Amino acid sequence: MNDSELDEKDHEYIPVDDSDDSEESEAFEDPEYVPDSSGDEGASQLLPVTTDKPKQILVQSCIKISGKREAKMHCCLFCSKYYSKMPRHMEQIHANEPRVARVLCLAKKSRERKEALSVLLREGDFAHNYDVFHKEQGVVLPKYRSREGENKSINHYLPCEFCRAFVIKTSLRKHQKTCSQSKKEHIFGSTLENSRQLLPMKKQSDFQTNILDRMREDSVTHIVKQDPLILLYGQRQYEKVGGQQHNWQYISQKMKELGRFLISVCEANNDVKSLTQCFSPHMFDAVIAAVKNVAGYESKGHTFATPSLALKLGYSLQKCCSILRNSAIRNEDEDLKKKATDFLEIYKDEWTERVSVHAHGTLSTAKYNRPQMLPLVEDVVCLHKYLDKAPEISKDWDTESRYLEFGKICLCQIILFNREKKWGSTTAQIEGLP
Ligand SMILES: [Zn+2]
Ligand SMILES: [Zn+2]
Numbered sequence: 001m002n003d004s005e006l007d008e009k010d011h012e013y014i015p016v017d018d019s020d021d022s023e024e025s026e027a028f029e030d031p032e033y034v035p036d037s038s039g040d041e042g043a044s045q046l047l048p049v050t051t052d053k054p055k056q057i058l059v060q061s062c063i064k065i066s067g068k069r070e071a072k073m074h075c076c077l078f079c080s081k082y083y084s085k086m087p088r089h090m091e092q093i094h095a096n097e098p099r100v101a102r103v104l105c106l107a108k109k110s111r112e113r114k115e116a117l118s119v120l121l122r123e124g125d126f127a128h129n130y131d132v133f134h135k136e137q138g139v140v141l142p143k144y145r146s147r148e149g150e151n152k153s154i155n156h157y158l159p160c161e162f163c164r165a166f167v168i169k170t171s172l173r174k175h176q177k178t179c180s181q182s183k184k185e186h187i188f189g190s191t192l193e194n195s196r197q198l199l200p201m202k203k204q205s206d207f208q209t210n211i212l213d214r215m216r217e218d219s220v221t222h223i224v225k226q227d228p229l230i231l232l233y234g235q236r237q238y239e240k241v242g243g244q245q246h247n248w249q250y251i252s253q254k255m256k257e258l259g260r261f262l263i264s265v266c267e268a269n270n271d272v273k274s275l276t277q278c279f280s281p282h283m284f285d286a287v288i289a290a291v292k293n294v295a296g297y298e299s300k301g302h303t304f305a306t307p308s309l310a311l312k313l314g315y316s317l318q319k320c321c322s323i324l325r326n327s328a329i330r331n332e333d334e335d336l337k338k339k340a341t342d343f344l345e346i347y348k349d350e351w352t353e354r355v356s357v358h359a360h361g362t363l364s365t366a367k368y369n370r371p372q373m374l375p376l377v378e379d380v381v382c383l384h385k386y387l388d389k390a391p392e393i394s395k396d397w398d399t400e401s402r403y404l405e406f407g408k409i410c411l412c413q414i415i416l417f418n419r420e421k422k423w424g425s426t427t428a429q430i431e432g433l434p
Contacts, residue, residue: 077124126164197228307359
């Protein structure tokens with residue numbers, strides 16, 4: 001059975017109404033919600049997330065112990081521990097986290113508060129589930145647990161592209177009709193394809209090992225690793241220049257720039273959850289605003305704090321939009337193709353006058369004002385004396401340190417001879433040498 005068939009069979013799977021028994025949980029959005037009878041008033045417990053069998057992904061199911069359903073576990077977004085009463089845990093332990101503090105300011109039992117808590121809960125579960133997929137081992141926490149005995153395999157589940165909850169994939173469309181995070185006007189492409197893109201790439205590719213695994217873990221990296229389009233952009237860059245190790249840092253830097261940009265867009269536009277959503281004509285002004293924000297635009301003097309970042313982001317965004325358009329052409333997605341094409345059209349017309357011109361202006365002003373430093377005579381003499389040591393060393397290089405010294409002198413001479421920056425010479429390869 002292929003995906004489209006699965007997709008159309010928006011069928012009869014009836015989830016177990018097993019939301020938390022705590023009052024503030026996703027229960028509120030589930031009309032069939034029946035409080036859990038487990039009466040679990042106890043303290044937080046740890047979920048047994050490791051399995052004996054090597055490399056196996058299981059799905060948390062609903063187990064009854066002496067007639068009562070076992071409490072459903074969630075993974076905390078902040079401490080990565082497992083609790084059944086997540087809203088209470090967040091309130092008690094993480095009240096100082098800015099995101100939790102903001103939620104706690106909302107009126108108790110209000111819909112806003114419940115929804116905001118639900119978002120935090122889903123994000124924690126998704127981070128856990130993503131990790132399970134990445135390691136190919138562990139227990140996935142779904143939105144609805146299947147009944148005991150009808151354990152569904154992980155292949156039946158996919159995350160919702162809006163709320164990131166893991167749902168049976170044949171019920172995904174049905175779920176998205178009522179999903180609190182769903183924004184109908186932003187749906188691009190096939191539902192299943194979008195969801196699948198949220199999962200980590202299956203095989204440990206060179207790109208994963210050399211780029212993603214080497215990135216320092218922070219909030220920007222977190223965004224980068226979850227955004228399908230930024231990942232695709234990184235992969236394309238890796239295909240292009242990843243053969244040389246000195247470019248790896250450059251590739252992750254490019255991806256992180258896009259990550260910072262995306263965070264800025266998301267902060268200003270609540271509807272936006274992914275880079276793909278930025279490439280629509282109506283988002284162009286928001287994109288300009290975010291680039292200006294990230295690059296520190298000063299509207300008074302039309303200057304940028306980091307003008308080069310504004311220019312680099314322009315190139316990267318243009319590239320990402322082209323990647324998106326090409327994938328839309330391949331998937332015969334006319335709607336997405338039109339959005340991306342129109343975005344590129346506006347970019348061509350407006351980017352230069354709204355961003356590039358000011359960035360280039362800031363750069364040339366800085367260049368004007370930079371004092372030109374001339375080398376002192378003593379320093380030049382010192383350098384030449386050092387370079388003159390080469391013939392002497394080359395006579396006798398029996399030790400490793402002398403050989404290294406000789407190499408450094410040769411490199412200096414090549415750089416001086418070429419009158420260039422060190423970059424070209426340090427990465428030049430000599431045929432025949434390892
Ligand atoms: Zn916690
Ligand atoms: Zn959803």
